[in-house]
Amino acid sequence: MSGDLPDAVIQLKPKDVDLTPAEVVDLFESQLMSRHLDYQSRKLRARNESFYTIGSAGHEGNAVLGKLFRITDMAFLHYRSGALLIQRSKQRPGETPLYDMLLSFAASKEDPISGGRHKVLGSKTLWVPPQTSTIASHLPKAMGAAHGLGLAQVLLPDGKPFPADSVILCNFGDASANHSTAQGAINAASWAAYQNSPMPIVFVCEDNGIGISTSTPKGWIHASFSGRAGLHYIYCDGTDLLDCTRGVKEAIRYARRFRKPVFLHMRAVRLMGHAGSDTEVSYRALQQVEADELHDPLLHSARLLLDHGMLSAEAICQLNSQIEQRVARIAELAIKRPKLQTAEEVMASVIPVAQKYGEIPEVDSKTREAMLGKDLRQLNKPQNMARLINLALADILLEYPHSVVCGEDVGKKGGVYSVTTGLFDKFGAHRVINTLLDEQSILGLAIGLAHTGFLPIPEIQFLAYVHNAEDQIRGEAATLSFFSGGQYTNPMVIRIAGLAYQKGFGGHFHNDNSFAVFRDIPGVVIACPSNGADAVQMLRRCVALAHEQRRVVIFIEPIALYMTRDLHEAGDDLWASIYQSPTEGEPIALSQFGCQGEGTDLCIMSYGNGYYLSRQAARVLEQEHGVALRLIDLRWLAPLDEAGLIKAAAPCRDVLIVDECRRTGSISEALVTLLTEQAPGEHRIARVTAEDSFIPLAEAANLVLPDKQQIVSAALALLGGVR
Structure with missing residues (x-):
């Protein structure tokens, strides 16, 4: 057998990296398990029993x-990352990674992470949020989590789930490293670390030299x-395994000690093509494919075991055979487990199940x-929307001690339109993050x-700017509950300054009047x-x-x-309001629309600037034409x-x-459809x-x-x- 194995590239011994023989064998076992899961997935695909064949072969290191x-x-x-997840599960007694992953391959609703909704690598008990992206869209949130670890030490004295020296692990491929999402996340982590902001993260680039069919330039x-x-x-x-252990230990030590980002460049090979449907020799020379196969990490591990007398050739073959049979046996059980049967089952985790996060302490008046300080003098005077949102944010930051405002220019500048003015001074750089x-x-x-x-x-800052990053909402934040069966969630309120009517200022980048990008999420x-x-x-x-x-x-x-501030004439102050404290005013429930008037001649439905203009038009219609109106302000555009x-429109024959x-x-299409289908x-x-x-x-904007x-x-x- 030894004649078929590659030579050692790096001369290290297990003791050089503090690995015992038992630990090396254990790692090899995880590598074999991952490989046989890949084999089994493709066998099951041929039987139409498995539905995802991108595997981990070549990356088992x-x-x-x-x-x-x-x-x-x-x-x-x-x-x-199949071998990674299998090995990680060994840290927690009772985990069943082979069965769990095969349930995922088979799209069984008993899959403990996604419930049959996708083949994902994830686990709630192992702190691995499920990842469905095939590119690098998980890097920004990994960077954010690393910043959160540092922030938690300052702001979350009770109930922190992570030890003080925890770090974030994030791995990806060399092709994904070229994606703007990866570049942005790594840049943001480096930008923060350069300013000594804690950013304990290890970015692991598993470099196999190819992205589907496009080669990565050597040394890139x-x-x-x-x-x-x-x-x-x-x-x-x-x-x-030994050099990998050396590099990983060094990366972890650095990230834990200095709380700064590490880029761990890990050599790998890609075996068995990109996925089961990929015919690799159609775009790569046979000699290239064979060269990668010669550097199969399992062969290197087998050579290591033989060279150091940890296992005999017979024992290695026997272990391989046992794992092959074990995986096949478990697969036959997994494919028989129940699948999702109804749309209701599929959609059960689209919206997270409400859960008790923790008591929010009451804020005493003093x-x-x-906190309000000099703002107290203005509370009994009518204010514009920007100022009212500012005051509401101040009360929210006070009421919810784990809330954080973040964004470009939100700090001392107070944002482009001064909506966050003063929050930095009240709550500091940890709560109001530039x-x-x-x-x-x-x-x-x-x-x-x-x-x-x-x-x-x-x-x-502006609605048009979100298009640079919409996948962070569409592909990451919004899908997490769905693909984790509600086990992981992304609670957040994304404030976006938007829509038009800025009197022609700034053109379309500052007057984007389409939010369709959100409506189908x-x-x-x-x-x-x-x-x-x-x-x-x-x-609120x-x-x-x-x-x-x-x-x-x-x-x-x-x-x-x-x-x-004004609705009809200068100085009427009809669009300004006195700020109501958190204990005052009438709460507005989710989906609760506003209704002005009880007329039955015409119902006008609108929102935002459209509602403001409709209120102006209503006075003309009522006073000059005698139209009995009711005006609906949608407020909530979804749901x-x-x-x-x-019901509100029912008394009116005509709806505008x-x-x-x-x-x-636009949402007007949805409203027409609603009225046409249901009435x-x-x-x-x-x-x-x-x-x-x-x-x-x-002025052309008005046209x-x-x-x-x-x-x-x-x-x-x-x-x-x-x-």
Whole structure:
């Protein structure tokens, strides 16, 4: 057998890295288990019993990561981490990784992590959030979790789930390292560490030299990451258990001691192609494939065992055969376990089950008065929306000690529109975090903070900017409950300044009037207040939803209404409100819309700027044309109270929908569909919307947006003319 094994590349002995013979054998066992899971997955795929064939073959050296990182070092894993998860499970008695992973392969609803919804590597008991991405979208949240570890030592004195010296493990491939998400996350971690902000994370790049069919240039990973400021670079050979152990130990020591990020460059090979459907020789020379097979980490491990007399060739073959049979036996059990049978079963974890996070201590009046300080003098005066949101955030940060505001310029500057002004002075840099200019990192920070026990309130400066990072919401935050059966959640309130009507300022980047990107994400709450009083109550409800129900919430703040005080004439102050403390005012429940008037001639449905314009148009319609109106302010754009809206509109034959967003893809389409499907023939319906256009600069912006006169004209046309 020894003649078929590769020579040792690095001359190390087990004692050089403090590994006992038993530990080396144990690692080899995990490597064999992972390989036979890969084989079994492909055999089952041929029988239509397995549904995911991207395996870990060639990357089994990452079993060392599973051994040396603690369970309390939260792990964000690459999909080729089978050996890692198997070895990690050995740290906790009672784990059954082979059965669990085969249940996942077979899409059984008894799969303990995803409940049959996806083949994922994850575990609640092992602190491995499930990862479904095939690129690098898990890196930003891993970076955020690393920052959360440091923050927890300062802000979470009770109930911290992680020891003070915990670190974050995050692994990925060399092809994924080129993705903007990876580049942004590593840059953000380095940026923070460069300023001595704690960032205890080990980024492990498992470099097999190829991404599906595209080769990674030789030396590219080393050249790209070895000289970065704030990032400590280490190399190891992942095909050699001993050198891998040396490198991993060095990385962990550095991250634990200095609380700074490490880039561990681990050599690997990719065996068996990218996935089961991949014919590797169609794009790689046979000699290349055979060269990689010669460096199979299992062959290197077998050579190590033989060279040091830990196992005989016969014992190695016997162990391999036993594991092969064991995996096959377990597979036959797993494929017979029940599958998801109904849409209700599939969707059961889209929305997290409400859970008790912990008691929120009551805030005494003296503490609140001290926090508000000079703001107390302004509380009895009408305020605009921006100021009211600012006061609400202050009370929220006081009431929820684990809440954190983060985003670009939210600190001393107070944001572009001064919405966070003064919060930094009141609560400090740990609670009001200025981030770098990178929306992926801002949202990744929020997701990671949520993983480590915080309630994050990230700010995105403008709606258009979120498109740079929307997958952090769509593919990461919103899916986590679904793919973990509700075991992991991402509670957060994402504040986004958005929508149009800024009088032509800034063009489309500062006047984005489409939030369609959020509307088709299952389980996400979308709130959009039209006035300051509602904004206060809705923001409080959003934070409560995140805290109590672990929801992901989008809070869209209409920029054009931030400073608006007047409705009809200058100085009328009809759009300003006196701030109500957390114990005052009428709470606004999720999906609860507002209704103005009880007229039966015409119902106008709108939100945000559209509702503001509709209120202006209503005075003309009522006073000059005698129209008896009822106006509905949606407030919540997802989920809608469909039954309530149908009931509210029922007395009116005519319904006008005013939508400041584009005609195509706007919520007005959903409202028309709702009325048509659930109240067929009951209403005549018309829409006033923005044009299907981006927002131009200056006065031209008004040409593509609805205005008061358009609403009046459309209402009269629907009613049949002047009344």
